[in-house]
Amino acid sequence: VLRRLDSNELAGCVLAVPIVNVFGFIHQDRYLPDRRDLNRSFPGSATGSLAARMAKLFMREVVAVSTHGIDLHTGSNHRTNLPQVRADLDDPQTRRCALAFGAPMVIHGEAPAGSLRKAVAKKGIPVVVFEAGEPLRFDEAAISIGVDGVLRLMAALGMRDGSADPLPGPIVESRKRSWVRARRSGILRLEVGLGDSVRDRQRIGSIEDVLGGNSVPMRSSHAGIIIGHTAKPLVYQGDAIVHIARNPQPVVWDNLAKA
Ligand SMILES: [Zn+2]
Structure with missing residues (x-):
């Protein structure tokens, strides 16, 4: 830019x-040395934790x-x-x-x-x-x-x-989003990608064991557009797998001009 x-x-x-969390940049990790998440520490405090002080500094400067x-x-x-x-x-x-x-x-x-x-x-x-x-x-x-x-x-x-x-x-x-979570642990075979439209209960992939057996289908929890997904092939039960933006509505150009 x-x-x-x-x-x-x-x-x-x-x-x-370019870099707000300098520690995160150096360590290639979101969390600060005090194990706090800077982006959950705003507006911060000048006398608080390291994260709170960094947040406060950013707010002030x-x-x-x-x-x-x-x-x-x-x-x-x-x-x-x-x-x-x-x-x-x-x-x-x-x-x-x-x-x-x-x-x-x-x-x-x-x-x-x-x-x-x-x-x-x-x-x-x-x-x-x-x-x-x-x-x-x-x-x-x-x-x-x-x-x-x-x-x-x-x-x-x-x-x-x-x-x-x-x-x-x-x-x-979209004004509402939901995560589809893994029903079991195993190897994920995702069959959809970013930007795909899905129907409610549509098959979006499967989770299977290491030899490819015991495949359990994954189904979308809602109709919508896929706005995010895990990038890991190995998932635990309960992991967030696919993020769906629900009830997507096109923004018409007329509205944009008036926006
Ligand atoms: Zn974010």
Whole structure:
């Protein structure tokens, strides 16, 4: 994104933080040395745990001087995500940002307690999370949707000229999501992928033993679109396997223009 911005043609200021959790970056692990999750430690505290102090620092140095926020994520460990924007679509300003990003999927929801998104939204600052791909992997298709989305959102905010931006493809909106969990431990044979539409109770794969026997079919818990799935072939009973965005609705261009 930074390489595609020309500061001479920029209205406003971009605060780019490529790595928020420096410990996580060095150790290639989401959790801090004190075993806390930074993205469940917001808004933090100047006298609290290491995680709380890092969160507080970020709130003071970055959030407090910002008018809009984009939080760029991958799926968590051993999971991959369809490129998607998560945001509070009931807030008109945030909805406008979420749609302007132009990712193929926009998912409404309240942010988890302690997350950066939640703490930023609480300050009245429109914020969107872009989720795409797997941790520790470069997924070029997902990255380019993210880069284009950040630039498109900046154009929508009047920070840059977006007349040469690629048009986003169709956007689908969902307000509810569910995980399908493994009914037993074993070797997973997934038969669906990111972006696939599934019907309620549709077969989406199977879990079998090491010799391929005792195969138990997996069925989708709801109709919808697959927005994430495990990337591991070995699963335990109860593991989250497939993430479904329920009741997907196309966002019509007319609405987007008005957004
Ligand atoms: Zn995330």
